[in-house]
Amino acid sequence: MHKFVKTIMLGAALLAAGTVMAQKTVLTVASFPDLDRAAKAALPQWTRLHPDIEVKMISLQYPDHHTAMTTALATGSGMPDVMAVDFRFIGKFAESGGLEDLSKPPYDGNALRSRFVRFSFPQATSSSGALTAIPADIGPGTLLYRKDILERAGVAEADLTRSWESFIEAGKKIKSSTGAYLLANATDIRDIALRSGLSDGEGVFFDANGKALVETPRFVRAFELGRAARSAGIDARAVAWTNEWAAGFRNNRIASQMMGAWLAGHLKNWMAPDSKGLWRSAGLPGGVHASYGGSFYAIPKKAANKAAAWEFILLLTANRDVQLQSLRVLDSFPALLAAQGDPAMDEPIEFLGGQPARRLWRDSAAKIPAITVNRHDAMATDVVNAEFERVLSEGKAIPAALADARALIERRTRR
């Protein structure tokens, strides 16, 4: 009976859609899970505002989506009206020249700049100054740690955040008294240290002129800290997003992880649901404020319905209610300052033992420097990773490793 009713309803809906389609404009939105859930949740609001424009969602898996969008930009066909872009790809897509410059009329997107968290707009701005996308959510970096394991070892939160030296000392204490590793991987400490002391306009791997910064003292210090963590034996040598890594949290073998605040959602939903209430969030050690990922929406130059696309992007990014709704649906952190001022920020988070951690994340997000993104960042990350591994496993001297990394990066960026 149920099935029958459903079929009838589906048929009626299809029929209705077919007849309406004749007059309706269709806005194509290309996205990926879980981000697409935010757009889907906003559809009722959209239909209320624009009953004459129908939204068609195309959702592909994360890597497939970005490959499909690269292909669409390369060939100029199969282009959506609204394109979701992840942080990892925004640098590359921004430089491509295939996206609308939203700073120009009729968009005048820069007028929105002051309404968004400071560091997010520069991420979407190309080297020629074109604003290619509007930020939807951000990933303020945080230190998530297991309060119970720390207590058993007699270590306080301040021991982790005071300085890197005290962080490593605390790690040793935790290892000897509880057997748990403080870090999943020595590369984590290196990555945070690489992001310390940056100011607006600087990049992690390249300066504003595209010069490689790999041999600067910042890199030397980061490599030294990573090596110190490895030789102190406080890292589980697990690679992020592997089974080993997730199991480390499930089996109480890894006591902390420095990552985007969204990791709390992953821990809660699938990685370590049983450890509910045992986690806490703290600022990154050494007073670092860093961004881990984020999502953007862009309009391709060859899009068919640019005006409607812009309206849709504004609804998703600059509308306070929609942004807060995304926070509820996705556990994503809003890029819009108005949403960050909402009482939702003060709500206790059950998984973090009732800690109102969003306040902490908001304050940290405000202090994240507006660093520049370079289209060679992914390549530079690979090269630095490979040389760092050589320092750890082959005992290669750090200056030699960094000199080799710089030579290779410069070789590959020269063309």
Add this chain to the structure above:
Amino acid sequence: MNAQRRHPRWRLRALAPYLFIAPFFLLFFVFGLFPLCFSVYLSLHQWEPAAGLAAMQWVGFDNYRFALSDPWLHKSLYNTLWLAVASGLPQHVVAVPLAFFIHMRLSRSRNLVVAAYFVPYITSSVAIALIFSTLFSKDFGAINAAFQGMSNLPGAGALLHGVRPDWLGDADWTKPSVAFVIFWRYIGWNVVLYLSALQVIDPALYEAATLDGAGSWQQFRHIALPLLRPMMFFAITLTLIGNLQLFEEPFILIGTESGVSQSAMTTAMFMYRVAFSDGDFGTASAISWLLFLIIAVLTWGNARLFNRGGSDHGAL
């Protein structure tokens, strides 16, 4: 009048075979020939794909020069050759005697045994790599658990005490681990190839040898082995080509993100990385053609080797 009417009909008849064969050629041109030719064209250009087709820039052989001087390409070629030999050689050294044993000694259970060896070959490589990454896991894997168990045994067990290699996370172990998975996966395929060749050897030869007092080893060494030569050539050629294009197994087992990913990065993986991570499709195409050249030369060398040796056993 009559002739005029017949004319278009005749033309249709003449056209029909071409229409019938068109689907194949259409698909072949679109998905086979065109990408092939386009990759040659692409290898002579520098191209940022996200910037559109108009952004292609003619650079001649610059991509080839650039690729050949890249230290990561050298490393990937070394890794590829290492894996090709370490996983390829044992495949044949084990498969030939194994096929001979199955052929001579098993009768009723033969199909079952062959099927068991063949199953890994037809299983999805993604599934295989995922299963093995669980088995190889340092702390939770079955292999290290077995080591742990054996270390409690008296005698040689003590040697294994505390041995817990990080198979996929330690640069010294990644290549052997990947090589083992490939060996395990393709041994069945080679057994089937050799078995089919053994089945066409005239049983009278073995009977005559038995009458002359030859044992199993002598029969294997002096009858089976020489007569398997043509099949060996075929099987080794396939292994050579397949192993030099290795991608899936190291890609899933080791990945490109982990610190040790360099230690098992094959040339095909490096090519993928250059294309999809660095966005340099021109250089990636150049690398693919360089890899093709290497495979062609080695296959040719293999053919030469087998042809020259062939005369030795001509008298048999």
